[in-house]
Amino acid sequence: MSAGAISSRRKKSPARRRDVEPVLFVVDHDPMSLDVLVSGLSRRFGKDFTVRGESSPEVALVALRELAAARRPVALLLVDDAAFSLLARAHRLHPLAKRVLLVDRDYSSTSPAVQAIMLGRADYHLVRPWADDETMYRAMSEFLSSWTKEQEPSFEEFRIVASEGDSKALRLRDVMTRFSMPFGSYPVESEAGRRLLREAGLEATRLPVVIRYDGQVSIDPGLPDLARAIGVNVNNDLDTCEVAIVGAGPAGLTAAVYAASEGLETVLLELAVSGGQAGTSPLIRNYPGFPHGINGGVLMERTCEQAWLMGAHIVFAQQAVALERRGDERVIRLLDGTEVHARAVVIATGIEWRRLGIPRLETLVGAGIFYGAAVSESRAMQDQNVFIVGAGNSAGQAALHLAKHARTVTLLVRGDSVAKSMSSYLVSAIEATPNISIRHRTEVIDANGHQALESITLVDRASDTVENVPATALFIMIGGEPRTQWLPDEIARDEQGYLITGRDVLEQPEVPWEHHREPLTLETSMSGVFAAGDARQGSIKRVASAVGDGATVVRLVHQHLHTDTPERA
Numbered sequence: 001m002s003a004g005a006i007s008s009r010r011k012k013s014p015a016r017r018r019d020v021e022p023v024l025f026v027v028d029h030d031p032m033s034l035d036v037l038v039s040g041l042s043r044r045f046g047k048d049f050t051v052r053g054e055s056s057p058e059v060a061l062v063a064l065r066e067l068a069a070a071r072r073p074v075a076l077l078l079v080d081d082a083a084f085s086l087l088a089r090a091h092r093l094h095p096l097a098k099r100v101l102l103v104d105r106d107y108s109s110t111s112p113a114v115q116a117i118m119l120g121r122a123d124y125h126l127v128r129p130w131a132d133d134e135t136m137y138r139a140m141s142e143f144l145s146s147w148t149k150e151q152e153p154s155f156e157e158f159r160i161v162a163s164e165g166d167s168k169a170l171r172l173r174d175v176m177t178r179f180s181m182p183f184g185s186y187p188v189e190s191e192a193g194r195r196l197l198r199e200a201g202l203e204a205t206r207l208p209v210v211i212r213y214d215g216q217v218s219i220d221p222g223l224p225d226l227a228r229a230i231g232v233n234v235n236n237d238l239d240t241c242e243v244a245i246v247g248a249g250p251a252g253l254t255a256a257v258y259a260a261s262e263g264l265e266t267v268l269l270e271l272a273v274s275g276g277q278a279g280t281s282p283l284i285r286n287y288p289g290f291p292h293g294i295n296g297g298v299l300m301e302r303t304c305e306q307a308w309l310m311g312a313h314i315v316f317a318q319q320a321v322a323l324e325r326r327g328d329e330r331v332i333r334l335l336d337g338t339e340v341h342a343r344a345v346v347i348a349t350g351i352e353w354r355r356l357g358i359p360r361l362e363t364l365v366g367a368g369i370f371y372g373a374a375v376s377e378s379r380a381m382q383d384q385n386v387f388i389v390g391a392g393n394s395a396g397q398a399a400l401h402l403a404k405h406a407r408t409v410t411l412l413v414r415g416d417s418v419a420k421s422m423s424s425y426l427v428s429a430i431e432a433t434p435n436i437s438i439r440h441r442t443e444v445i446d447a448n449g450h451q452a453l454e455s456i457t458l459v460d461r462a463s464d465t466v467e468n469v470p471a472t473a474l475f476i477m478i479g480g481e482p483r484t485q486w487l488p489d490e491i492a493r494d495e496q497g498y499l500i501t502g503r504d505v506l507e508q509p510e511v512p513w514e515h516h517r518e519p520l521t522l523e524t525s526m527s528g529v530f531a532a533g534d535a536r537q538g539s540i541k542r543v544a545s546a547v548g549d550g551a552t553v554v555r556l557v558h559q560h561l562h563t564d565t566p567e568r569a
């Protein structure tokens with residue numbers, strides 16, 4: 001141990017395997033401050049973690065190398081900004097460790113924390129001096145608990161046995177993850193997988209197999225079977241309600257929270273599992289209140305639980321396939337042939353985003369890979385090399401915006417030109433901006449990086465060459481389509497299929513508004529049917545704005561119920 005090295009002084013009970021305990025590693029250039037930190041953290045977390053500290057980044061790196069060689073897990077690296085460059089190297093040695101940057105109080109945009117967090121080079125930051133030790137301990141507990149959650153579960157509620165690379169197993173794992181179910185995956189090629197099948201009395205002829213902790217077996221289950229095994233509702237037990245909401249993304253879930261909490265009998269219908277697009281996002285960085293970002297699945301799961309506790313009837317794996325007006329009622333038909341009769345309907349079915357469909361790239365969403373979001377991330381791109389996939393106006397605007405901060409911006413375009421897909425004023429502005437370049441006939445085929453993007457693999461279709469290029473960020477702007485095809489013609493949509501609402505409805509000659517009052521702000525051309533979130537024309541396409549729509553629409557539903565059905569006033 002070096003002169004600047006400090007380690008936990010707490011006495012351990014003899015039974016504890018100290019050599020396997022996860023390590024909480026602190027690097028602080030100031031030996032006095034290091035001493036205070038290590039002893040404080042040892043007192044608080046020493047029961048479960050060994051706390052070690054170094055004042056020299058070089059010596060710290062040697063120690064971290066030794067820990068990696070000994071396969072000793074490092075749960076957390078707490079590094080002051082003087083040793084910031086150590087984080088990347090330490091992270092390569094201990095990719096699962098949470099990286100916390102310790103910075104001095106400086107809320108200017110030049111603080112090292114701003115870029116480190118935005119680019120996924122640190123997971124969290126701590127600002128010192130802190131008001132009291134409890135504030136720091138609370139933050140550290142949260143960081144450590146997020147590390148603990150990512151470790152293999154000690155209890156597996158479900159075991160999935162499947163052939164390696166089976167895409168059906170991928171879908172099962174996705175559903176389990178979206179419902180936060182602790183599960184284990186066992187390839188049928190492994191001894192453990194074969195043993196599980198033997199114990200369940202099964203052959204490996206039909207896979208995948210899902211075995212619940214109590215022995216219940218599902219063979220090649222569909223979404224409804226799996227949802228039932230997990231314990232969620234897939235059948236609608238309420239065929240008449242005051243408000244029916246279609247889609248359980250952020251807009252629909254928020255509408256359900258508000259509607260149910262305000263006493264409306266509420267049914268929420270979802271074709272898959274809750275969370276929508278937001279639920280698939282590993283890290284939502286711009287949702288207010290979460291400075292280090294929040295896992296979209298976690299945020300949506302909490303909102304879903306809230307809607308349920310407020311009294312909403314939530315039905316998963318139920319697709320709405322038709323909607324019609326019957327007198328005062330709006331009737332939704334479901335794929336299983338049943339109907340839901342409601343006084344008001346909220347359509348929150350979102351967009352089917354086009355994805356690049358590259359598995360490694362999807363795991364880096366929020367950590368250098370962004371679907372849309374260029375404006376909000378642009379400051380963090382200071383002096384970086386960034387790429388944009390897309391050839392439309394949004395890609396062009398993003399390029400110009402990012403070029404103000406980034407060193408280079410490269411537009412990756414599949415075709416020979418952007419002239420057909422991008423407005424000419426944008427094309428001219430791009431040509432006049434020296435740090436923007438366009439690579440035509442080029443596609444992204446892979447992305448690399450431990451927890452944060454480091455490089456992308458490009459294929460040049462003109463020369464048929466493949467190249468790996470360093471990249472800090474990749475913005476994907478290839479559009480999507482609103483999921484509104486199932487709605488009747490009476491509900492006006494624009495050319496792209498987005499739902500037209502409010503006073504804009506009055507400008508749709510082919511769908512005349514036949515009501516004594518004007519349409520309410522989020523009301524569609526069918527009175528009593530509202531739109532919320534991404535599926536609405538003019539929506540902002542962000543989680544927070546979808547949540548805002550979800551809350552707003554319930555006020556409008558009340559207005560409709562009170563003015564259009566006087567007996568309820």
Ligand SMILES: Cc1cc2nc3c(=O)[nH]c(=O)nc-3n(C[C@H](O)[C@H](O)[C@H](O)COP(=O)(O)OP(=O)(O)OC[C@H]3O[C@@H](n4cnc5c(N)ncnc54)[C@H](O)[C@@H]3O)c2cc1C
Nearest residue numbers: 247249250251271276277278320349350533534541542543
């Ligand atoms: C990869 C990715 C990353 C993103 N990251 C961010 C981010 O970091 N920050 C941010 O603010 N925004 C982000 N967004 C955008 C954000 O996720 C969306 O703006 C938001 O989810 C829109 O919410 P919504 O409720 O309107 O629709 P959605 O989230 O799309 O939810 C719609 C729901 O309706 C269901 N549905 C559709 N049709 C039917 C039907 N017929 N019957 C029953 N159910 C139906 C769908 O299954 C889905 O669950 C991201 C989007 C993507 C694709």
